[in-house]
Structures are given as structure tokens and as C-alpha cells.
Amino acid sequence: MVQNVVSIRRNGLNHFVFTVIAIFFLSNNDFCQAQVRIACVGNSITYGARIENREVNSYPAQLGSMLGDGYDVQNFGVSGTTLLRKGDFPYWKTDAYQKAMDFRPDWVFIKLGTNDTKPVNRVFLDEYVQDYKDLVASFKKLPSNPRVVLLLPVPVFSNDSTGITAQIVREKLLPMVREVAYDTGSEIVNLYNLLIESPELFPDKVHPSAAGATIMARRVGEVVRMKSVGPVDFSSYLPEDASTFNFYGFQGHDFTFKDHNAKIVEPKNVAVGKPWVWRSRYWGHEPQVEIALLERGFHVVYCDVFESFLNKEGLLIWDGFYQLLTKAGLSNKSVMEGMSRGGGYIYRWAAFHPGRVSAVYADAPLLDFKLYFKGSNSSFPQKWELFKKNFGFKSDEEALAFKGNPMDLTETIAKAGFPMLHVVGDADEVVPVSEHTALFEQKIKAAGGSIQVIHKPGVNHHPHSLANPQPIVDFILQATK
Known part of the structure; x- marks a missing residue:
């Protein structure tokens, strides 16, 4: 009888301890579930250059705040860097690149190319696609098997062709990034059109403000949160x-x-x-x-x-x-x-x-479709005849009475x-x-x-x-x- 009482007390104590431990683990996400690691790779726009209090207002920082505690968002942006290996400041040679690799991310968001439009770098643009494919491959080979997302460059509102050049961004970079996304099977996000009608968000015509970074962060956050089948x-x-x-x-x-x-x-x-x-x-x-x-x-x-x-x-x-x-x-x-x-x-x-x-x-x-009958456009008469033929109308009057x-x-x-x-x-x-x-x-x-x-x-x-x-x-x- 005494042994039974002791056993019951012992079991009750064990149950109490187990309950306390379970509550502790369930209330600490760091213990029960690892955070999702997100690496933001890029140049000064990712880094947050020219944004006041960039540690809080850069797009990666705002992204981290939006996503919350279940995510570890790190900013691996380096100002002035190029994607091109032969560029004047290749991202490949930065400590940030190696740190991004060592981070073992679950997601990688890459936004590189704006500095590659400078005259000193654009002479090597023929190598941009292959260099970008190699960069994507380097991340996809990581043990964490991350989802790699290519961010189209944001628009440039300066007409200066002696530095970062809007025309090269629009006519060269955008198609090349899309080519890389297609050939590597990488996801892609169009930041260009998202900001093309907002020049007021680019104080120096190249770098987005904190408000511009908010738009970028929201869009990237939508990608992370999107449910799929x-x-x-x-x-x-x-x-x-x-x-x-x-x-x-x-x-x-x-x-x-x-x-x-x-x-x-x-x-x-x-x-x-x-x-x-x-x-x-x-x-x-x-x-x-x-x-x-x-x-x-x-x-x-x-x-x-x-x-x-x-x-x-x-x-x-x-x-x-x-x-x-x-x-x-x-x-x-x-x-x-x-x-x-x-x-x-x-x-x-x-x-x-x-x-x-x-x-x-x-x-x-x-x-x-009666517009073709009464309109003045030079192609309308031909379209009106085709319209009548396709619906089997034998006269203008019959076609004008059409109720479809x-x-x-x-x-x-x-x-x-x-x-x-x-x-x-x-x-x-x-x-x-x-x-x-x-x-x-x-x-x-x-x-x-x-x-x-x-x-x-x-x-x-x-x-x-x-x-x-x-x-x-x-x-x-x-x-x-």
C-alpha cells in the first residue's frame, strides 16, 4: 500500500515536470521550430544606402519586421558591387558573399545589376547571363537547398549615360535577368514595373527612399508568405x-x-x-x-x-x-x-x-461591333465586311440589327x-x-x-x-x- 502511494506521487511529480518542460518548449519557437533564414543579396539598394537609419529602414530590415519572429532576415548587400566577375567591384569577391553562403539560407533574394550598367562595366555585359547563372548555381548547391528568387532591378530615373544608365537597365538588364530565371528555373519578381510610376520615391534618381524600400519589402514578403499547390x-x-x-x-x-x-x-x-x-x-x-x-x-x-x-x-x-x-x-x-x-x-x-x-x-x-460601320478609322470598312461574313449577314441592315x-x-x-x-x-x-x-x-x-x-x-x-x-x-x- 505504501509502495503504491509512493509510486503515485512519483508519477504525479513526473507528469508535473513533463508539463512544465512542454510548456517551456511550446512557448519558445527557437527551441521547437527553427527560424526560416532569408538572405538578401545585392548592392547599395539592398544595403539601404542613402536611407536614414538604414538598419531599420532598408528593405531587408523592413522585410524582417513584416515577417516577424519566425524568420531570420539578413542583409548581405554591399554598396557599389557588380554581378559581373570582371566588374569594377564584383560581389563575388566580398566577405558578404561568403557570409551569405555560410548563413545556409532557406531563401535567397538576389538584386544585382544596376552598377553593371556603368560604362566601365557594361563593356562586359555579354558575360552577365553566365555570371548570373553561376551565382544562382552557387546558392542552389548549398545543403539548405534554398529557393532562389531573382529581383528585377528597380527603375533608374536619371538620363545620365556616364554612370548608372536607365536605358541599359531597361533594354539590357531586364531581358537578361528574365533569361537567367528561365534557364535556371529560378523564381522572379518584377520590382521594375512596381516602381516605374514612382520617381518621387527615388531622391537621387537611383536609390529608393525608405518608402520605396517599404514597397519592395511588402512585395518580397508576399512571395515568402504565398501558399502554393x-x-x-x-x-x-x-x-x-x-x-x-x-x-x-x-x-x-x-x-x-x-x-x-x-x-x-x-x-x-x-x-x-x-x-x-x-x-x-x-x-x-x-x-x-x-x-x-x-x-x-x-x-x-x-x-x-x-x-x-x-x-x-x-x-x-x-x-x-x-x-x-x-x-x-x-x-x-x-x-x-x-x-x-x-x-x-x-x-x-x-x-x-x-x-x-x-x-x-x-x-x-x-x-x-457597329463601330466598324460608322467609324472613320481606315481599317473599319474591311472589319465591317469581315464581321458580316463571319455572322452570315447579307446586308448592312441585317448586321446593324444584330443583338449579340x-x-x-x-x-x-x-x-x-x-x-x-x-x-x-x-x-x-x-x-x-x-x-x-x-x-x-x-x-x-x-x-x-x-x-x-x-x-x-x-x-x-x-x-x-x-x-x-x-x-x-x-x-x-x-x-x-
Whole structure:
């Protein structure tokens, strides 16, 4: 009996000690779970040069604050450094490079190249791609097997060609970084367009301010926090002669679908829900929205139905393409994107298949094909004849009585419930806002639909989109949850 009592007391004490130890470990993340190590590699922009109190306000420091205790973010930036081995101050030869390697990071964010545009360094730019590939390889070989992310250089707002040069950044560096991302399979983040409309955030026209660093940190933080799922396997759905191509650092597939050119571009990491955006016309024109969505895990697709104006034949071809994409694993709903007369295509699709649309982004959209009959553009007469032919109209009167224009389908479109965003130039002379988006907006709202319009004062039909596509991207992310 005494032994039993002693045993019970002993067991009770052990249980108490175990409970205390468990609570201690659970309350200390350092003991129960290692921090995620993030290495920020770069030049003075990463270092935080010219930013007051850079220890707190550089982009890596702000990133660490945003991510919190579960992350160890280290700044390995060195002012003046080049990516080029033959540059005047190669990052390769710095102590910071070796320290970044010894850090055994889980993530590596590289932002190098701005100093490589100086005249003394640009003579070696032909070696930039290979040097960058070697740098990426050196990090990918680490035992920690880090995710390597290439940050496109931020814009330069100086026109001085005797030092860091804006034109070289824009025309040389951006394509080369995207080439490296494609060839090495590395992730990529477009900081360039994110800041291109914010010269006020670059006091010396080269280095971002603390506020500019905040924008950089937020975007990098989004990458770290993004949840993803496994890739979509299109291999059994593509023809044997399908080819691959580099779409701004992302892998694309180019193939023929029912005698029409089709393309699918894959993100590096697929977002939860497997969302996608469907470009209706003008593949590759002003692609900044697609690039931003690819970074965020969207697929981008295209099927060119020529000048069908999405007649019955065009609808059937798109239906088949939709079946291919969804059977492969993409979401049952897509974001429809249409520029100019591509806007007419996406709204006709949405009217016939409202349950397949999550949102619409229309850019200077043509919403009434009768424009071709009454417009003054030199190409309109030919388009009007083609429109009549594709729909089987035998006279102008018959075509003018057509009730399948998006402008005629606003009640059906509004009842579908998906949100819409239009981006228009207020000085558009090709597709006048007053005759298209303004009237369409009025009808949609009267029918209870949800539509937003971004106006670009003084802008004609071109350029489409926004240099910084963030407002469009935010709309799409919100619409697709």
C-alpha cells in the first residue's frame, strides 16, 4: 500500500515536470521550430544606402519586421558591387558573399545589376547571363537547398549615360535577368514595373527612399508568405509537336488547337485554387498584368480565334480549349482579359458561359461591333465586311440589327455576378469612351452589376494597361480571393 502511494506521487511529480518542460518548449519557437533564414543579396539598394537609419529602414530590415519572429532576415548587400566577375567591384569577391553562403539560407533574394550598367562595366555585359547563372548555381548547391528568387532591378530615373544608365537597365538588364530565371528555373519578381510610376520615391534618381524600400519589402514578403499547390500537368493534353518558349522568365507552351494557335504559360508556383487568366487577343502586348499574375501563381492562356468576333465557330473552339484546360486541372472559372476588340470577345464568352468567369479585365474595350460601320478609322470598312461574313449577314441592315454585341447583353452579364474592371484612355479616338465603356458602365450598374473604371486622362487608345499594373492586379486578386 505504501509502495503504491509512493509510486503515485512519483508519477504525479513526473507528469508535473513533463508539463512544465512542454510548456517551456511550446512557448519558445527557437527551441521547437527553427527560424526560416532569408538572405538578401545585392548592392547599395539592398544595403539601404542613402536611407536614414538604414538598419531599420532598408528593405531587408523592413522585410524582417513584416515577417516577424519566425524568420531570420539578413542583409548581405554591399554598396557599389557588380554581378559581373570582371566588374569594377564584383560581389563575388566580398566577405558578404561568403557570409551569405555560410548563413545556409532557406531563401535567397538576389538584386544585382544596376552598377553593371556603368560604362566601365557594361563593356562586359555579354558575360552577365553566365555570371548570373553561376551565382544562382552557387546558392542552389548549398545543403539548405534554398529557393532562389531573382529581383528585377528597380527603375533608374536619371538620363545620365556616364554612370548608372536607365536605358541599359531597361533594354539590357531586364531581358537578361528574365533569361537567367528561365534557364535556371529560378523564381522572379518584377520590382521594375512596381516602381516605374514612382520617381518621387527615388531622391537621387537611383536609390529608393525608405518608402520605396517599404514597397519592395511588402512585395518580397508576399512571395515568402504565398501558399502554393502542386503543378498542373498538361503533358497528356498537348500535341507532340508543342514547343516551349520563354515568356518573361516563365515557361510557355506553344501549340495548335483545332487549327488555331494556342499558348499556355505556367507560373513557377501554382496558387491555391489553380487560378488562370485568359488573354483573348493580341498576345504579348503590354503583358505587365500577366507577368504580375504569373508571379502570384496564375496560369496565362491564349487561343487565337482570328477575326471571328467570337461567332458560333469561335465560341465552339473556345469551349473546346476551356475543356482542355479544366480537365488538366485549372480552376473552373477564369479571369477574362480583353484589349480593344478583344473586349468584345470576352464579354460574348461571359454572356454565353457566365458560370465559367470569375472576373473581367477589359482594356479600352470595343463593346459594339457597329463601330466598324460608322467609324472613320481606315481599317473599319474591311472589319465591317469581315464581321458580316463571319455572322452570315447579307446586308448592312441585317448586321446593324444584330443583338449579340456586349452592349446588348448587359442584363445577362450583370446577372452573372462577376466583377468587372475597365481601364480606358479618356482621349480614345478609336474606341470612344462615351460610346462604349461609359454607356456599358451605365447599363451594367442599372442592371445591378459590379463594374469599376480606371480613367487615364489625356490618353488615346494606346498605350493599353498601366505601367504599374498593381491596381489591376489588386482587383483580380480580390475577385479571385
